[in-house]
Amino acid sequence: MRKERFEAFTDAVLAIILTILVLDIKLPSNSASLSSLTEVAPKFIAYVVTFIFIATIWVNHHFLFSQVSTINNKILWVNILALFWTSLLPATTAWLGDHIMSSTPAVLYSLNVLLFNITMLILRSLVVNENQITNHIGLNVNELISLGINTMTLIVAFWYPPFSFIGLSIDLIIWISLQFIHDTSRKNNR
Amino acid sequence: MRKERFEAFTDAVLAIILTILVLDIKLPSNSASLSSLTEVAPKFIAYVVTFIFIATIWVNHHFLFSQVSTINNKILWVNILALFWTSLLPATTAWLGDHIMSSTPAVLYSLNVLLFNITMLILRSLVVNENQITNHIGLNVNELISLGINTMTLIVAFWYPPFSFIGLSIDLIIWISLQFIHDTSRKNNR
C-alpha cells in the first residue's frame, strides 16, 4: 500500500472524528441565559480533553509514519483497529459528559482510551520491526509509562469517575511535553 | 481523470461514511447504568461488522486501483454507483441494529451488501479490461464465491434475520485472509 493514501485516509478519519465530537455540544435552543452555559460545562470539558487526545493521536501518528517506508497488511489492519477505538470516542465522551459523576461511563471512557493505547503500542512495534527504526527504545519507555497511567486511571475511575479525564490529561501533558523536548533536542543537534 | 483526485475523493467519501456510522450509537443521556450498555449491544455489533466491511472496501479499492493508470468515464460512474451503495450503509445498518430479529431490515441490509458487491465486480472487470491487468483470474474466482455467500445470506436472512451479519462476517474473513495470503506470497516471491 502506498504510504500517502494510507496516511491520507487515517487523517481524514481522525479529522472527521475530531469534528463530529462537537456535535454533542448543543447549546439549548429554548434558553439564551448564562446558566445554560454552566449546564453545558461538563460536556465542554469532556470535549476539550478528547479534542486534545485526538490531536495528540494525529501528531504521534505522523511522527511514527514519517520514518516508515513499507506498509504491509498487518500494519494496515492494526491501524484500522486503532481508528476503530478512536471512532468510539465521540459516543463514550458524550456519555461521560452527560454523567460526569457516574462510574460506568467513566470506566467505559478510560477503557476506550486504554484499548486505543494498547493498539498503538502494537502498531508501533510492528512499524519498528518492519522498517528497522533504531531510535525506538526511548519511545517504548514512554509508552509503558503511558500504559501504566491509563490502567491506573481505569481503576481510580471506579471510585472517583472524574479521574478518567484527570488521568488522561496527565498522560497527554507527558506526550506533548516529550514532543517539545524532542523538537528542542533536534534543533540543538543541528 | 487524474487517478489521484479520483482516489482522494473515493477515500474521503469512505472515511466520512465510516465515521458517520458511529453517530447511530447514542448511549442514553438519561441513564448511566450498565444495563443501558446491553441495550446498545445489537447496535454495537451492527456497527462493528459494517465498520470492518467499509474498511475492507477501502483496502480492496486501494489494491485494485494501485495497478491502474487510466480512469475513463465508465470506471468513474461505476465507482460513483459503488459509493452510492456504500452511502446507504449507515441507514440500513442502523435499522437492522434497531430490529435485529426482523426480516425486512435484515433482507434490506443484505441486499445493500449484495448490490455493492455486484457493482464492485463490474468495476473490477472494467478496470481489468481497460488496463490489461494479467493476474485477474484468481480475483474473479474469489469474487464469485463472495457473491455466492452474499446471495445465500440474503435468502437465509428471510428466515433467520441475524444471519445477515453472520454471512457478511464469513465473507469478510475470506477477503481479509486472502489479503494476508497475498501479502505472504508476495514476500516469498521477492
Add this chain to the structure above:
Amino acid sequence: MRKERFEAFTDAVLAIILTILVLDIKLPSNSASLSSLTEVAPKFIAYVVTFIFIATIWVNHHFLFSQVSTINNKILWVNILALFWTSLLPATTAWLGDHIMSSTPAVLYSLNVLLFNITMLILRSLVVNENQITNHIGLNVNELISLGINTMTLIVAFWYPPFSFIGLSIDLIIWISLQFIHDTSRKNNR
C-alpha cells in the same frame, strides 16, 4: 493559490455534502415493516437525484480545472460561492423529500439548483478567460441549454412540484451523456 490545495478542499467539501445527505434518510426505529420503507420512498428519490447531481458537479469541476494552471482570487471566491449553494442542498433536498407535493419546497430546491448553475457558468467563464482555454464554445452552448432547463423547471415546479426532480434529472442525463460522448470522441481522435 496552489491548484492542488484548491481542488483538495473543494473535493473534501463535496464529499462531505454528498455523505451528509444520507443523514436525512432515517428508517423508523419503532417499526421494521415493509410499509415503513414505502413511507421513506419520496425521501429516497430526493436523495438519489441530489446524490447524482453532486457527483456530476464533482466530475464537471474536475474536467474544468484539469485544464487550469492559474487560480486567482476571483476564481477562488466564485468557487466558494458555488460550494455555498451546494452546501444548502442537504437542507433543501430534505425539505422537498418531506413535502414532495408542495410548491414552496419544490421552488426553493429548483432555485438552489439554478443559483448553483449560474455560479458555475460564471466560474467557467472566469477560468476560460484566465487560462486561454480554446475549446470552450461547445461548453457554453451546453450550459445555456442547462440553464434553460433549470429555469423552466423552476417555473413548472410552481404548478407541479415533483417536476423539480424530473427537470433536474433531464439536465443530469444531458450532462452525463455529454461526458461519455466527449470520452468516445477523445478515444477516436487518438
Add this chain to the structure above:
Amino acid sequence: MRKERFEAFTDAVLAIILTILVLDIKLPSNSASLSSLTEVAPKFIAYVVTFIFIATIWVNHHFLFSQVSTINNKILWVNILALFWTSLLPATTAWLGDHIMSSTPAVLYSLNVLLFNITMLILRSLVVNENQITNHIGLNVNELISLGINTMTLIVAFWYPPFSFIGLSIDLIIWISLQFIHDTSRKNNR
C-alpha cells in the same frame, strides 16, 4: 512535520466544520409554507456569515503557509488551538441563530471569533519568525485593525446583540478586499 500532511489535515477539519454548520438549518418537516422560511431566516443569516468567516480562514491559512517551509511543534499546536476555536463555531453560531436578540449568545459568538483571531495572530508571528518572511509588516497592521474590530464587536454585542454579525461582516469585507488588492498589485508587478 511535512507541510503537506499538516495542510491536508487543517483543510479536512475546516471543510468538515464548514459543512457541519448547515446541519443546524433544518427546514420544518411538518410545514411546507413560505412562513416557515422566514422563521429560519435568522439561522440562515448566521449560517452565511460563519460560512464566509470559515472560507476566509481557509484562504488566509493558505496564503500564510504558502510561504512556509518549516513546521515545528509550536506552530503545530498553535494551529491545533486555532482549529479548536473554529470547531466551536457550529455550536455558537447555532445558538446565536436561535436567539439573535439575546446578549449572552452574541457575546459568546464574538468571543469565539476574537479568541480565534488572537490565536491566528500568534500563529502568524510564529510562522514569520521561524521562516524569515520579510513582507510581514503590512499583515500585522491589518491584523491589529481586525483585532480592534473584534474587540469593539464584543463590547457592542452586549447592548445590541445582532452587532456580533455586523462587526464580523465588516472585518470579513476588509480581509477579502485586501486579498483582491494583493492580487491586483501582484499582477501589476509582473
